[in-house]
Amino acid sequence: MKVGVxxxxxxxxxxxxxxxxxxxxxxxxxxxxxxxxxxxxxxQNTVLRYALEAIEFFNGxxxxxxxxxxxxVSVVALAQMxxxxxxxxxGVIEPGVLALQQRQLDKNDDRILxxxxxxxxxxxxxxxxxxxxxxxxxIARATPLFVPLVExxxxxxxxxxxxxxxxFADLSAHAITTVVLGCTHYPLIAQAIAAYFNGxxxxxxxxxxxxxxxxxxxxxxHFDKTRVTIYASENVAAVKRVAAQWGLxxxxxxxxx
Amino acid sequence: MKVGVxxxxxxxxxxxxxxxxxxxxxxxxxxxxxxxxxxxxxxQNTVLRYALEAIEFFNGxxxxxxxxxxxxVSVVALAQMxxxxxxxxxGVIEPGVLALQQRQLDKNDDRILxxxxxxxxxxxxxxxxxxxxxxxxxIARATPLFVPLVExxxxxxxxxxxxxxxxFADLSAHAITTVVLGCTHYPLIAQAIAAYFNGxxxxxxxxxxxxxxxxxxxxxxHFDKTRVTIYASENVAAVKRVAAQWGLxxxxxxxxx
Numbered sequence: 001m002k003v004g005v006x007x008x009x010x011x012x013x014x015x016x017x018x019x020x021x022x023x024x025x026x027x028x029x030x031x032x033x034x035x036x037x038x039x040x041x042x043x044q045n046t047v048l049r050y051a052l053e054a055i056e057f058f059n060g061x062x063x064x065x066x067x068x069x070x071x072x073v074s075v076v077a078l079a080q081m082x083x084x085x086x087x088x089x090x091g092v093i094e095p096g097v098l099a100l101q102q103r104q105l106d107k108n109d110d111r112i113l114x115x116x117x118x119x120x121x122x123x124x125x126x127x128x129x130x131x132x133x134x135x136x137x138x139i140a141r142a143t144p145l146f147v148p149l150v151e152x153x154x155x156x157x158x159x160x161x162x163x164x165x166x167x168f169a170d171l172s173a174h175a176i177t178t179v180v181l182g183c184t185h186y187p188l189i190a191q192a193i194a195a196y197f198n199g200x201x202x203x204x205x206x207x208x209x210x211x212x213x214x215x216x217x218x219x220x221x222h223f224d225k226t227r228v229t230i231y232a233s234e235n236v237a238a239v240k241r242v243a244a245q246w247g248l249x250x251x252x253x254x255x256x257x
Numbered sequence: 258m259k260v261g262v263x264x265x266x267x268x269x270x271x272x273x274x275x276x277x278x279x280x281x282x283x284x285x286x287x288x289x290x291x292x293x294x295x296x297x298x299x300x301q302n303t304v305l306r307y308a309l310e311a312i313e314f315f316n317g318x319x320x321x322x323x324x325x326x327x328x329x330v331s332v333v334a335l336a337q338m339x340x341x342x343x344x345x346x347x348g349v350i351e352p353g354v355l356a357l358q359q360r361q362l363d364k365n366d367d368r369i370l371x372x373x374x375x376x377x378x379x380x381x382x383x384x385x386x387x388x389x390x391x392x393x394x395x396i397a398r399a400t401p402l403f404v405p406l407v408e409x410x411x412x413x414x415x416x417x418x419x420x421x422x423x424x425f426a427d428l429s430a431h432a433i434t435t436v437v438l439g440c441t442h443y444p445l446i447a448q449a450i451a452a453y454f455n456g457x458x459x460x461x462x463x464x465x466x467x468x469x470x471x472x473x474x475x476x477x478x479h480f481d482k483t484r485v486t487i488y489a490s491e492n493v494a495a496v497k498r499v500a501a502q503w504g505l506x507x508x509x510x511x512x513x514x
Contacts, residue, residue: 035303036293041408043491046292145416148405151298159402159419166416234300 009037011184012069018206040117095212116182266294268441269326275463297374373439
């Protein structure tokens, strides 16, 4: 089984890493649109156009389906990508919402915070889907500054503390129990976010996607080796460096079976 | 006299504002590549390609010359833009360096800090030109986090303080006297930067460009009204909102003479 992973830049490597660690795939083909990153602060029409260009790319690549790692793309362009794709395309929103449900916390006691880019939050997609499950206490907040912080590797320290305070100071009284990390960059600072909310659970798109694929596609293969190939619209070398930093072994490190 | 202003996004509005306030121009035509912003963390080849597409745009626009407000583009692509343009193209680096010279501080006592994007700092262009003037004490530092902070309107407060500390804590012993703001976003936080360095002078690309144009082109017109027209590769309404926030009157506010 071969999977394609699309993201606006390097953030989706967190999803690729979960797919890698699942051992469910023989091949992962990653494409990051690094020449036009970020998407989260851009127009819906612009994101849609870029997303359809990514589908052009994957239409010519030998994978069984495509995972859209980027939350912004998943809320803005998924239906159209599915329409123009010659293979199935799956977004991260539904898996994230399913993962929320599977924690089996009491819906009345669970106070959920969704954090994501402006585009994702403004779409209201997460909020609608979570409320549709019967959760009454859902707070959504755009937290765009986390993205450049992660890209500058500020995973902890006074800047991150100041930004957490900036976004969340008014939520301390809400006793948040679960935080949906609605942007692929956020898992890198999941520890700091969980600590800020006194050990709240965090929902990670990559882990959620693996669980969802296993359930939906009845996947149960096991590959000892997974071949990871990385493409990018610019500076693929930089994407490979980040992948290595984030613990994702590349093709040269993990030869095919 | 009509001037075109090119920037990767909204940052160049700080330069457009200086041009507006100079009263030297009847028309300012601004183009921001908001669909692909930011440039400062991207590849040289990518920035060059985008810059030449901007020249295509300005080749079809009725202006007398084009000002490249973006420092990154000015260091990476100026010569090629001049080659493909059907009118003169001026970058912000030379004006910035000239402004430094005109302060008439003693070169031996002047301790200069240049801050800019990674692309601008890595090019070494500012450093080379400033050192060529005989300044011995030049420190250059990439400060990319300032850009998203300005875009989130964090012009002061604990996040900005933490970021200033992050970038500059080790410079406190250097008694910086002058800071070259080598990115169009930085004038918005010039006060905080000057305060951090105990009242250091700041060099602002927009003001430097006006002084340089006056000197180079012997401009001495005076227009009571300046018509400002804004174009963007996406979401021109958002650019106009930022222009209004930053105090740049738009066409509807300032009808042509």
